[in-house]
Amino acid sequence: MSVPLLPGERTRLGRYELLGRLGEGGMGTVYLGRDRDGRKVAIKMVRPEFSYDAEFRGRFRSEVNRARQVPPFSTAEVLDADPDHDPPYLVVEYVDGPSLAAVVREQGPLSPSALHGVAVGIATALSAIHGAGVIHRDLKPANVLFAMGGIKVIDFGIARAFEATSQHTRTDQIVGTVGYMAPERFEPGNGRQVTSAADIFAWGVVVAYAATGRTPFAADSAPGTAMRILTQPPDLSGLTGPLRDLVDRALVKDPDERPTARALLDALLDGNTPPAGTTAVLASAALAARDSLPVPGGDPGEAQGAARPEKRRRSRLLGVGAAAATLVVLLGVGVAALQALGPRGDDTGGSPATSAPTGPSPTNGRAVPAAPDPDTPILQGTRRTLIHIAEIDRDLALDLHSYEVEASDGTGTKSQFALVPMGVEYLIKSLRGEGRADDSETCLGVKITLDGPSSLVAAACNPTQATLFSLDRTGARDDKNRPTYYLHNETHGFVQWSTQRKAVIVEWVGDATPSSTFSLVDRGAL
Missing domain, CATH: 2.80.10.50 (Trefoil (Acidic Fibroblast Growth Factor, subunit A))
Known part of the structure; x- marks a missing residue:
């Protein structure tokens, strides 16, 4: 859902028409745009001050090239970018659907079948992202969307450019949301490089949040949460079954002891029987997609060098096209099936939650949460x-x-x-x-x-x-x-x-x- 542009904001960016704002954060502003063919896109415009940082521009270009290699299933496809523009920007597929954060906030924790589907969808996305040599670095419920065809993970691929620039290093800024950050993210001086294992930790926190409505290290302040992440075991009360063991393994303090995204996906699809319901239908599609995923040649935290040639990328995507098409249709739970994402069967909290209406309000064109009159x-x-x-x-x-x-x-x-x-x-x-x-x-x-x-x-x-x-x-x-x-x-x-x-x-x-x-x-x- 977008909101109107602010007074005085530009209405065009290159070949894109800017239609509204989708959000704003520490890295920049995200706009809803439309290309010359009429397709809606999401455009992330970097904060203007980064335009003068040559180190940032170089890292931004490198990270965008890597992000282009991520297969576009379970992720928002990178469509375009201009690192030399003032300011730099990135164009990705527009995903018109609510976030996991919004669904849990409005409807409560997910049912077991929906939870398994979300866990599979995010693990599939991370397998694709890590296979292309990319680390997400800011995986959280707000970056997991329910699209028409299934789960989509967004906002991957460029966080490292922000975190690694000299400007950010001087001000001790770290890209991420505290409750979802791995212990090693809080210890930049320990000489260890942040690897894809940090995303696995975030996967565990996100799945725990989807299952219980809270994060497993929650405290009454950001420093308190960070201290719990560094020193305390996770609170996984409310999360049961085989998924709890996987989440527990993902949340270990030592990044070397965490499973890879591919191992998570194997365990979710091979090692455990999916709960009856939605995910029972999707397992075969996810298996097909998993078998088509690239296997990383090295840890994405250490990946270097130029992007792969476009010819190789197209060849690989053609090779997984059938599996990807099946996955897009079946994997996860789409907007049309949001009712299946309702509260868990053992939820004893108050009155039943009501989802937000999907259509715009008659007064301002924006969707608003359902609420009783007046x-x-x-x-x-x-x-x-x-x-x-x-x-x-x-x-x-x-x-x-x-x-x-x-x-x-x-x-x-x-x-x-x-x-x-x-x-x-x-x-x-x-x-x-x-x-x-x-x-x-x-x-x-x-x-x-x-x-x-x-x-x-x-x-x-x-x-x-x-x-x-x-x-x-x-x-x-x-x-x-x-x-x-x-x-x-x-x-x-x-x-x-x-x-x-x-x-x-x-x-x-x-x-x-x-x-x-x-x-x-x-x-x-x-």
Whole structure:
């Protein structure tokens, strides 16, 4: 799902028309584009500051050449790139489907059959990626999509270019999401090179998340999560059967002791009987695809040299064409079969989850999560709202002087907000300066503090990791019978009221339930 381009953004890039924004992260912005033949594509435009780094451009070109060699089944195919453009960009197949993160967030943990299909699909993708000498480096649920034909893994192939540039080394930046990073990723000074085993570790975390709705090393902060990854065994409670043993093996601390992607795929398809249901139908197709996968000649962490000739690539792809075609049709669970991805049969949590509607809303052309009235207009971004803290009967407000979010009595425009849909997430726009010509748009964002939990403050209304929030229904209602939600940021954690600090904070809660829930109070049309 895309959102409109920002005012002043370019509408064309080379031979591509830019239609909207798909997302933004530390490496750059992803746009929805259309080529001259009318096909939709995803275009990752690198942050402008990298345009001046010759080392980055060289690594970017090398990584793109490798990514082009990845067979395009269970992965988003690399279609085009221009490392010499200002700024550089990469064009890949556009996958129109929800992410694993969105499905688990909205529907809960996967059923056993769907879980096995996801595990097989990701292992197949990693086998193809590693066979081409590429390491993903940022495998996480948000990068696993349910396409029309099956599982697609996206955002592989160029992370190393960012992580290895001198600019990133100087600022100690590592590409990845903490909860899914292997122990060796946190120890860059140990002399060991990051290898494909880091992706295997991430596979284990992703499968555990899909099975339980939480990551196996979750703590109440990013440093706490990293410390658990380095020193503690994974918490795999809730994950049972043969898949648990595979995940346990993938999560060992020593990268040399982890199985390869090919070994995972062999075990999933040969060593264990798939659970009855969806994956029983797909096993033969996945086996055919596995047998067609290239076998790496060496570890992709050490692969060097130029890309393989185009003639060899075409020959290899023609040789696996039949198996790939079968796989695309059968492997995984596509959008048309999302009902099969429902909550696990042993899930005892609250009311049944409801999936997001597939069609656009009538007001803004974006899909919005299904919600009971009267919240739908608020979630569509057409009504102003209070964000009510149910447990303390107070409302979020943006202080006019400190620009920090506080709990208030709900009076005045400082307590009024508008939700701006951004796919399955939202910008939370403050209406405190509404009508003032000298006041630019202000949204809420997360501010990281060194001596305690993060806080919620005023920020520019640009979609970033700090300003995008999810509203996850709890299944309960407040004292006025309004539906309640958990409010959380994918990178920084849950928005909560701290009774100890008497302040609004943002932090991860580990395996605990967030202490604060929120309801939406309609305050009229925008």
